[in-house]
Amino acid sequence: MNKIDTYNELEIICSSCTILKDVPMKEHTTMKVGGKADLMIIPDSISSIQKIIAFLSTTNIPYLVIGNGSNLIFHDTGYNGVIVKIGTPLSDIEVFDDIIIAEAGASLAHVANTALEHSLTGLEFASGIPGSMGGAVYMNAGAYDGEMKQVVIETLCLDNEGNLITLKNDEHNFSYRHSRIQDDNLTCLQVKMKLEKGEKHKIQTRMNELNARRRKKQPLNYPSAGSIFKRPPGTYAGMLVDNCGLRGTKIGGAQVSDKHCGFIVNTGNATAEDIISLIKYVQETVYKNSGIWLELEVKIIGGC
Numbered sequence: 001m002n003k004i005d006t007y008n009e010l011e012i013i014c015s016s017c018t019i020l021k022d023v024p025m026k027e028h029t030t031m032k033v034g035g036k037a038d039l040m041i042i043p044d045s046i047s048s049i050q051k052i053i054a055f056l057s058t059t060n061i062p063y064l065v066i067g068n069g070s071n072l073i074f075h076d077t078g079y080n081g082v083i084v085k086i087g088t089p090l091s092d093i094e095v096f097d098d099i100i101i102a103e104a105g106a107s108l109a110h111v112a113n114t115a116l117e118h119s120l121t122g123l124e125f126a127s128g129i130p131g132s133m134g135g136a137v138y139m140n141a142g143a144y145d146g147e148m149k150q151v152v153i154e155t156l157c158l159d160n161e162g163n164l165i166t167l168k169n170d171e172h173n174f175s176y177r178h179s180r181i182q183d184d185n186l187t188c189l190q191v192k193m194k195l196e197k198g199e200k201h202k203i204q205t206r207m208n209e210l211n212a213r214r215r216k217k218q219p220l221n222y223p224s225a226g227s228i229f230k231r232p233p234g235t236y237a238g239m240l241v242d243n244c245g246l247r248g249t250k251i252g253g254a255q256v257s258d259k260h261c262g263f264i265v266n267t268g269n270a271t272a273e274d275i276i277s278l279i280k281y282v283q284e285t286v287y288k289n290s291g292i293w294l295e296l297e298v299k300i301i302g303g304c
């Protein structure tokens with residue numbers, strides 16, 4: 001099916017959804033690189049996502065579900081298919097005693113602040129992670145000894161035929177930056193979390209402390225996708241990169257951050273090719289130097 005026909009079908013399936021053509025992915029990712037996606041649809045309800053995913057799957061139209069784009073690098077050639085962006089229209093957050101139920105498009109920061117307002121502890125680690133709830137569960141996002149695995153009780157997901165399924169915590173197969181949502185190509189719609197009653201001032205102090213640590217250690221003044229590489233067992237990616245003398249190394253507008261060697265930043269005019277070339281250069285150099293191949297934490301989308 002061509003782009004115009006797909007656009008028309010999507011409009012019939014969800015007339016109240018936002019549907020965009022030729023969307024520059026640099027505007028939807030924190031790395032701020034990447035070419036155009038053929039189409040982007042921003043669903044406004046769970047039932048519309050169900051219909052959209054069922055349609056895209058049965059017609060074999062390539063699609064990718066994204067949240068805030070904070071762990072993604074799109075190639076300069078863009079994406080031939082449909083981006084399903086789960087964002088603001090699906091970002092309701094409800095609190096029942098020590099339970100929070102958040103839709104997949106809610107930002108982690110917003111959910112962590114809601115926990116704070118209700119004096120609930122357990123999500124302080126997440127307040128500085130710039131992702132959505134859906135992206136956080138998909139990645140089992142974590143920081144400072146916290147991870148989503150510790151707070152999720154269940155999620156409402158869609159399989160790629162459009163069927164709703166509920167996964168309990170232990171059915172997610174959570175591990176370091178991994179969940180079953182990746183393996184089974186599920187779409188996360190809603191996340192139910194259990195927190196603990198705490199003291200508001202202590203929760204606020206902990207959040208402030210962790211966010212100050214981030215500001216001190218991370219190059220938050222430049223576009224990036226956070227840590228490019230996963231932490232290898234028993235060591236740190238940033239340290240391995242630094243040990244090779246790669247701190248500050250540039251290819252085009254991409255640079256190994258001189259503040260944190262685990263980050264590659266866009267210094268202003270980087271292309272995706274610059275970023276990807278620098279990633280490969282760092283992987284090869286670290287491998288030659290240490291025998292350790294750095295696995296990607298970020299997802300690179302598109303290209304051949």
Ligand SMILES: Cc1cc2nc3c(=O)[nH]c(=O)nc-3n(C[C@H](O)[C@H](O)[C@H](O)COP(=O)(O)OP(=O)(O)OC[C@H]3O[C@@H](n4cnc5c(N)ncnc54)[C@H](O)[C@@H]3O)c2cc1C
Nearest residue numbers: 067068069070071131132134135136141142143188225226
């Ligand atoms: C400055 C900075 C700091 C960061 N710090 C941390 C950190 O401390 N810890 C950490 O773990 N990460 C960190 N990250 C990375 C990133 O924020 C997390 O991985 C986050 O969980 C990604 O969420 P997202 O909504 O942006 O997902 P996206 O980048 O949009 O997508 C990431 C992956 O999740 C999938 N996905 C997204 N939403 C859904 C959904 N609803 N259903 C199914 N699949 C979905 C996408 O297909 C993609 O494969 C950081 C990033 C930046 C830029």
